[in-house]
Amino acid sequence: MAGVIEVLVISIFAGFIGSITGLGGASITTPLLTLLGIPIKNAIAAGMVSIIATSSGSASGYVRRGLSDIKAAMFLEMFTILGAITGATVTLYVPPRLLYFFFAGFLLTSFIGLRTIKEELPTNVSQDRLAQWLDLSGSYYDDRLGREVRYHLTNPLLGGGGMFVAGVAAGMLGIGAGAFKVAVHELVLKMPSKVSSATSNFIIGMTALAGASVYFNSGLLYLDLAAPMAVGTTLGAIAGSRILRRLSNRSTRILFLVVVLYIMVQMVVRGVMG
Numbered sequence: 001m002a003g004v005i006e007v008l009v010i011s012i013f014a015g016f017i018g019s020i021t022g023l024g025g026a027s028i029t030t031p032l033l034t035l036l037g038i039p040i041k042n043a044i045a046a047g048m049v050s051i052i053a054t055s056s057g058s059a060s061g062y063v064r065r066g067l068s069d070i071k072a073a074m075f076l077e078m079f080t081i082l083g084a085i086t087g088a089t090v091t092l093y094v095p096p097r098l099l100y101f102f103f104a105g106f107l108l109t110s111f112i113g114l115r116t117i118k119e120e121l122p123t124n125v126s127q128d129r130l131a132q133w134l135d136l137s138g139s140y141y142d143d144r145l146g147r148e149v150r151y152h153l154t155n156p157l158l159g160g161g162g163m164f165v166a167g168v169a170a171g172m173l174g175i176g177a178g179a180f181k182v183a184v185h186e187l188v189l190k191m192p193s194k195v196s197s198a199t200s201n202f203i204i205g206m207t208a209l210a211g212a213s214v215y216f217n218s219g220l221l222y223l224d225l226a227a228p229m230a231v232g233t234t235l236g237a238i239a240g241s242r243i244l245r246r247l248s249n250r251s252t253r254i255l256f257l258v259v260v261l262y263i264m265v266q267m268v269v270r271g272v273m274g
Helices: 004-021 026-035 040-064 070-091 096-116 129-133 156-173 178-188 193-218 223-244 249-273
Strands: 137-142 147-152
Touching: 004 026, 004 040, 004 223, 004 249, 026 040, 026 096, 026 249, 040 070, 040 096, 040 193, 040 223, 070 156, 070 193, 096 156, 096 249, 129 156, 137 193, 156 178, 156 193, 178 193, 193 249
Parallel strands: none
Antiparallel strands: 137 147
């Protein structure tokens, strides 16, 4: 079983990378903890707590700097919370070995957005009526570009459906499902990459809270594991939120995809080894 110091170091690193990419630290801590001998269901349950910490640590900074789209987040959270409760309930009855493959398979959806990696900002976005009615538009100052960026979102209902699926994965696998959420934000809603990462960090906290309640009631949540994870991911997330504004949208996507590829390989190997 991993010691407190090991868990803390892993969590700081995971929170830092998770904050920048919008993945959520548990996407990184869960596979690493299983390598240290922690059962995957316990790692998933503890991961839900670290997700809340990551969201709190980074989202506050993004909101203060105007990167998070609060209006869009509030709309999308309705779908992710319902999905998280559903997914966490399913995990209680799934054989542990299958969870490794589910984890890797779900992260595969991250590469759907690979073709947009050269695009710095969405172009030619046409809002539908619902998006106009919900006033899903915003702006932020981009340090990299040196100017104010204005954007408009579209397809909120389709995006909501995608976020329900992300919520199911988040609850089932103990991750923020940031990989899928970022893909939905950018490909369906047409959200700029930096806003996508920041908004994802905002949403995952509420999603994780819904899923964590199921794991707590089931007895899978160990506080002696979850506590150092929460502290570490919070510290890492705060540091990551300070770095994101200085990165280009393209750099954010590249880092995102590299991390996802590494996690997928680790999960498949663990699943095969049992």
